Amino acid sequence: SQTIHQWPATLVQPVGSPLSLECTVEGTSNPNLYWYRQAAGRGLQLLFYSVGIGQISSEVPQNLSASRPQDRQFILSSKKLLLSDSGFYLCAWSVARGANVLTFGAGSRLTVL
Amino acid sequence: SQQGEEDPQALSIQEGENATMNCSYKTSINNLQWYRQNSGRGLVHLILIRSNEREKHSGRLRVTLDTSKKSSSLLITASRAADTASYFCATASGSARQLTFGSGTQLTVLP
Numbered sequence: 436s437q438t439i440h441q442w443p444a445t446l447v448q449p450v451g452s453p454l455s456l457e458c459t460v461e462g463t464s465n466p467n468l469y470w471y472r473q474a475a476g477r478g479l480q481l482l483f484y485s486v487g488i489g490q491i492s493s494e495v496p497q498n499l500s501a502s503r504p505q506d507r508q509f510i511l512s513s514k515k516l517l518l519s520d521s522g523f524y525l526c527a528w529s530v531a532r533g534a535n536v537l538t539f540g541a542g543s544r545l546t547v548l
Numbered sequence: 549s550q551q552g553e554e555d556p557q558a559l560s561i562q563e564g565e566n567a568t569m570n571c572s573y574k575t576s577i578n579n580l581q582w583y584r585q586n587s588g589r590g591l592v593h594l595i596l597i598r599s600n601e602r603e604k605h606s607g608r609l610r611v612t613l614d615t616s617k618k619s620s621s622l623l624i625t626a627s628r629a630a631d632t633a634s635y636f637c638a639t640a641s642g643s644a645r646q647l648t649f650g651s652g653t654q655l656t657v658l659p
Contacts, residue, residue, distance in 0.1 A: 441590075467645055469646065471649075476654075477651055477652075478636060478649045478650055478651035478652055479591075479636070479649040481646050481647075481648070484645060484646050486645060494646070523588075525590055525591070527590075527591075529645075534578070534579050534581075534596055534598075534640065535579075535581075535640045535645060535646070535647055536581065536593050536596060537583075537591070537593065537638075537647060538593070539590035539591045539592070540590050541589060541590045542588070542589060542590050544588070
């Protein structure tokens with residue numbers, strides 16, 4: 436069966452520090468991968484999605500970047516965090532072809548101080 | 549940008565009652581999905597309805613879709629305290645490979 440792992444679960448970082456959130460998927464090949472951000476009490480904002488290794492689409496210009504170094508690995512990064520980067524980050528995957536049903540990770544809570 | 553907008557933003561009901569949440573969207577869709585999120589957790593897919601379907605059932609869930617009004621509703625029958633969560637609609641449009649989520653309805657079921 437397919438599983439998705441996302442870490443770390445909780446992160447407290449000072450302004451200006453770097454960020455790396457990692458997501459891996461098991462049990463499937465060539466998944467579509469996604470990073471969403473959720474502000475407190477709000478809906479989900481799509482940040483990045485990837486349909487293959489090295490293929491990254493950015494939905495919102497910002498302080499963040501994403502990389503997909505391996506088929507089932509998706510990394511969200513920042514060189515210098517801003518206060519506004521605080522939020523709940525969710526990784527998700529879907530099959531490459533189909534109805535785009537997403538399976539989410541458990542999320543990473545980032546607080547920038 | 550938000551494609552779907554849920555209504556109401558918050559809903560509080562007694563256990564055993566039915567809960568209805570609505571979603572409106574703006575553009576043509578391929579399908580519409582509903583997800584559930586427990587506090588501080590990831591989202592879980594509940595049900596998908598395609599643009600050529602009008603109604604779908606799954607257990608205690610009933611989803612309707614009215615493409616002429618660009619709206620959908622999620623009905624949870626005989627609610628339980630464990631149904632307390634946020635519920636989001638999400639739309640898939642055209643050739644886009646991503647979903648666009650609404651802002652969610654916070655459902656509280658009181659025991």
